[in-house]
Every structure is written in structure tokens, then in C-alpha cells.
Amino acid sequence: MKNLWLNVTKKLRNELDKFSEYVSSKPEVIAATKMDSVYQENLDEFEAYLKANHPEVTLYKISSIAKQGTDELISHLDEQLMSLMKDKDEETL
Numbered sequence: 001m002k003n004l005w006l007n008v009t010k011k012l013r014n015e016l017d018k019f020s021e022y023v024s025s026k027p028e029v030i031a032a033t034k035m036d037s038v039y040q041e042n043l044d045e046f047e048a049y050l051k052a053n054h055p056e057v058t059l060y061k062i063s064s065i066a067k068q069g070t071d072e073l074i075s076h077l078d079e080q081l082m083s084l085m086k087d088k089d090e091e092t093l
Contacts, residue, residue, distance in 0.1 A: 005049035009057075027080060028057040031073055033064070 016024040030050070032043055043061060050057050058076065062069035 005046055031060045031062055
């Protein structure tokens with residue numbers, strides 16, 4: 001399964017690089033949806049792969065139906081955006 005996760009993370013990184021160098025230089029957050037589904041084992045493997053190979057990536061396991069993880073994800077993204085806005089403001093001074 002490691003090759004699958006390697007391919008997934010490479011594809012994500014390539015898409016970010018193509019979109020914008022500025023965006024691709026920012027901290028990565030992955031929101032894994034449907035954590036309440038039958039794919040929990042795959043998600044656990046992906047999480048272990050990220051921890052071992054990409055510890056800089058933050059993974060949030062969310063379920064909209066069960067309302068799990070969404071508040072934490074939103075709080076984290078809000079903090080990250082506020083930090084990025086502050087950094088950008090300081091750059092323009």
C-alpha cells in the first residue's frame with residue numbers, strides 16, 4: 001500500500017506546484033472525508049504513511065454526517081489563514 005500513498009501524495013504535491021508556487025510553499029492540510037465509512041482501514045494506513053514520511057502534513061479525519069472533526073479542521077484552517085495574513089501584512093511594511 002505504501003506505493004499507493006506515495007502516488008497520492010506526489011499527485012497532490014504536483015497539483016499544488018502547478019497551481020501556484022506561493023500556494024505550494026504553505027503548510028499542507030489534508031481533510032480525509034468519510035472517516036465513518038468502510039474505508040477506515042485505508043485511512044489508518046494513510047495516516048501512518050503520512051506520519052512516517054510527511055510529518056509536516058496535518059491530517060484531519062472528518063465526517064460530515066457524524067459531525068466529527070469538522071470543528072477542529074475549521075479552527076486549524078482559521079488559525080493558519082490568520083497567520084498567513086499576518087505574515088503577508090508584515091511583508092508589505
